[in-house]
Amino acid sequence: MTAPDAVVVGSGPNGLAAAVTLARAGLAVEVFEGAPGAGGGCRTQELTLPGFRHDVCSAVHPLSAASPFFAGTDLAARGVTLLTPKVAFATPIDGGLAGAVAGSVEATAAGLGADAAAYRRLLGPLVRDAAAILPAILAPLRSVPGHPVAVARFGLQALLPASQLGRRFQTSQARALLAGVSAHSFLPLSAPGSGGFGLLLMIVAHSVGWPVVQGGSARITDALISELTSLGGQVTTGQWISSLAELPPAMATLLDVTPRQFVALAGDALPARSAGALARFRYGPGICKVDWALSGPVPWTAQACRQAGTLHLGGTFAEIARAEAEVTAGKHPERPFCIVAQPGVVDSSRAPAGQQTLWGYCHVPSGSTVDMTERIEAQIERFAPGFRDLILARATRSAAEVERHNPNYVGGDIAGGLGTLRQTVFRPDMRWNPYRTALKGVYLCSSSTSPGGGVHGMCGMWAAGAALADLLGVRVAR
Numbered sequence: 001m002t003a004p005d006a007v008v009v010g011s012g013p014n015g016l017a018a019a020v021t022l023a024r025a026g027l028a029v030e031v032f033e034g035a036p037g038a039g040g041g042c043r044t045q046e047l048t049l050p051g052f053r054h055d056v057c058s059a060v061h062p063l064s065a066a067s068p069f070f071a072g073t074d075l076a077a078r079g080v081t082l083l084t085p086k087v088a089f090a091t092p093i094d095g096g097l098a099g100a101v102a103g104s105v106e107a108t109a110a111g112l113g114a115d116a117a118a119y120r121r122l123l124g125p126l127v128r129d130a131a132a133i134l135p136a137i138l139a140p141l142r143s144v145p146g147h148p149v150a151v152a153r154f155g156l157q158a159l160l161p162a163s164q165l166g167r168r169f170q171t172s173q174a175r176a177l178l179a180g181v182s183a184h185s186f187l188p189l190s191a192p193g194s195g196g197f198g199l200l201l202m203i204v205a206h207s208v209g210w211p212v213v214q215g216g217s218a219r220i221t222d223a224l225i226s227e228l229t230s231l232g233g234q235v236t237t238g239q240w241i242s243s244l245a246e247l248p249p250a251m252a253t254l255l256d257v258t259p260r261q262f263v264a265l266a267g268d269a270l271p272a273r274s275a276g277a278l279a280r281f282r283y284g285p286g287i288c289k290v291d292w293a294l295s296g297p298v299p300w301t302a303q304a305c306r307q308a309g310t311l312h313l314g315g316t317f318a319e320i321a322r323a324e325a326e327v328t329a330g331k332h333p334e335r336p337f338c339i340v341a342q343p344g345v346v347d348s349s350r351a352p353a354g355q356q357t358l359w360g361y362c363h364v365p366s367g368s369t370v371d372m373t374e375r376i377e378a379q380i381e382r383f384a385p386g387f388r389d390l391i392l393a394r395a396t397r398s399a400a401e402v403e404r405h406n407p408n409y410v411g412g413d414i415a416g417g418l419g420t421l422r423q424t425v426f427r428p429d430m431r432w433n434p435y436r437t438a439l440k441g442v443y444l445c446s447s448s449t450s451p452g453g454g455v456h457g458m459c460g461m462w463a464a465g466a467a468l469a470d471l472l473g474v475r476v477a478r
């Protein structure tokens with residue numbers, strides 16, 4: 001490519017979504033990626049043993065399935081098959097019991113005993129309005145939604161702490177179910193908005209499920225690169241950019257990086273006021289991740305867990321809340337909250353016949369160098385006695401190592417910044433358009449912008465939309 005119209009730094013799902021959106025509009029796009037391979041948080045590798053294909057970062061794709069960007073992308077034609085486990089997620093508690101979200105609100109409620117009616121009352125209206133709520137939440141929250149009443153109804157409940165929402169349930173299973181899914185927020189469960197993360201992920205579970213990608217998340221990256229190159233775009237890997245001055249001249253520069261990296265890339269070119277606002281951006285806790293090669297499926301005691309794509313491990317609401325509060329206080333919990341994914345329930349291609357891959361992480365304080373393998377395995381063993389006997393090999397990354405592999409995961413924060421109420425609405429700062437920066441023609445497109453973390457490509461799509469509006473007066477449809 002001689003002279004690109006637009007350059008993108010970083011080839012995570014948002015960088016590639018931005019690149020594809022720009023290329024669809026007819027621009028010549030060049031992507032620069034520092035890592036040896038493309039994909040950022042969407043890659044698959046043999047991390048343990050030959051034949052065991054592990055998702056290095058993202059593994060479970062409810063937000064891809066719900067994303068308007070991916071709805072407008074023919075992923076299937078480019079080799080992506082989403083496989084949806086019967087049970088979206090389950091949270092076991094001691095005694096062989098579990099709360100589980102499986103299929104419709106009605107079917108899930110039926111498994112929650114005394115909380116069936118409370119579950120129907122909470123989730124029923126929200127899931128009915130999912131087609132209005134999801135596109136509004138996956139957009140910059142500063143814009144007026146298309147269906148304000150439905151979105152306001154969701155918003156009023158989403159503002160609540162998970163601890164307050166949890167009072168609507170009386171059984172330990174239903175309360176643990178809510179705690180586990182709300183803990184994706186990385187917030188203490190007493191924090192305003194923590195319940196909103198849980199509600200959103202439950203709405204998505206009932207609407208499109210929590211799928212995994214057949215063969216691994218890297219297929220999404222491959223599909224986006226395939227479309228980009230078919231439109232004349234180009235991806236150069238192994239080239240870290242340390243200053244905007246290193247980039248070829250272009251009409252638009254889109255940066256799939258977090259505010260801290262942007263300030264460093266821009267250097268003196270960025271006005272002090274803007275640099276100061278971005279320096280106040282808050283990052284969240286980190287994660288310690290473990291991938292296992294197993295000789296067989298995990299022997300969960302609770303039946304629902306055996307069919308679940310994702311498990312939330314920590315025990316009761318109170319136990320999960322305590323673990324998350326400890327992390328916020330800078331401690332490493334003895335019994336950490338863990339998220340575990342077992343793609344093998346629907347995808348036999350991840351491991352040799354009869355064997356399995358398992359993916360999991362726990363939350364830890366930012367920048368932690370502590371290896372939590374033992375504590376994560378103890379939590380799995382607690383709900384699946386005999387698990388340890390299945391381990392053939394494992395690979396662990398501390399929070400510090402997670403950042404070393406991808407500078408976007410500051411201190412091991414995989415969400416691109418803390419999801420406080422303020423940073424959910426004003427992400428990354430108070431500017432009306434979250435993607436434009438103080439530098440003309442330079443845009444942020446990472447998960448540090450609205451709508452935040454996850455593989456949905458929407459930050460990239462909206463950032464490219466801002467660039468196209470500035471360059472060509474083109475509006476990207478919601």
Ligand SMILES: Cc1cc2nc3c(=O)[nH]c(=O)nc-3n(C[C@H](O)[C@H](O)[C@H](O)COP(=O)(O)OP(=O)(O)OC[C@H]3O[C@@H](n4cnc5c(N)ncnc54)[C@H](O)[C@@H]3O)c2cc1C
Nearest residue numbers: 010012013014034040041057058059060241446447454455
């Ligand atoms: C362990 C883990 C588990 C996760 N699980 C899930 C999950 O199950 N489901 C889900 O939806 N999400 C999950 N996520 C989150 C998801 O991966 C991220 O939210 C998503 O990848 C963010 O996309 P992005 O494009 O904004 O950034 P990234 O995917 O982080 O991509 C940024 C890219 O920019 C590159 N880069 C940065 N700086 C430079 C530079 N100066 N020069 C050149 N290149 C640069 C990086 O190398 C990287 O490739 C997980 C993340 C991790 C780490």
